[in-house]
Amino acid sequence: MRSLLPGILAMAAIVLASNILVQFLAGDFLTWGAFTYPFAFLVTDLVNRFQGTPAARKVVWAGFLTGLACSIFGTQIQGEFGPLVTLRVAIASGAAFLVAQFLDIAVFNRFRGQTWWRAPFFATMAGSSLDTLTFFSLAFASAFTFLEPANDVAWANELVPLLGHGPALPLWVSMAVADWSVKLLIAIVALLPFRLAIARYAARVA
Helix, strand or coil: CHHHHHHHHHHHHHHHHHHHHCCCECCCCCECHHHHCCHHHHHHHHHHHHHCHHHHHHHHHHHHHHHHHHHHHHHCCEECCEECCCHHHHHHHHHHHHHHHHHHHHHHHHHCCCCCCHHHHHHHHHHHHHHHHHHHHHHHCHHHHHHCCCCCCHHHHCEEEHHHCCCEEEHHHHHHHHHHHHHHHHHHHCHHHHHHHHHHHHHHHC
8 A cells, every 4th residue: 555655645636736726717718727637647557557457446546535525625615606616517527537547547458568658648548538528518518407407507508619719519518629638738748757757667677
């Protein structure tokens, strides 16, 4: 368990920071949390690479519990338009985190024995895509209103040009596309620290 502490602390820190930064806008379709959360996949991949799948799953559960605590805390804080975290957003966040992280682990294992960059890149892209689809659909799509009927998300379903320039689609779709684009960028950027970690580990065991 002691060997897992760095991974657990890193995951908890990323989840905590993301839950705080999601309260602050970074443009019309993004929050600052979009720039920190994708690094959770890097933590999962590094733990999976060096300590194996069971360890990676434990780190994921630690992140989930951290997110759950943040959501519970957020429901008790009243903002301008109600609780900072609604029940629907809490459900979407928790569900998206678990399914995306476990998919990341599965895809990473599928490509583990191939060229070094394939496993982290494809795993992160698969997990990030599922995370974006799951979260934004459950949190804002009108089809999932039954999750919290009292929570009015009409604002997220207003038709606006996609990312301000494309065809008219619900606002939450633009939010999802912007979020996914950031995750794609960070998936590429995160290959550098992943590669450096592999090189450092190889030097230590040589």
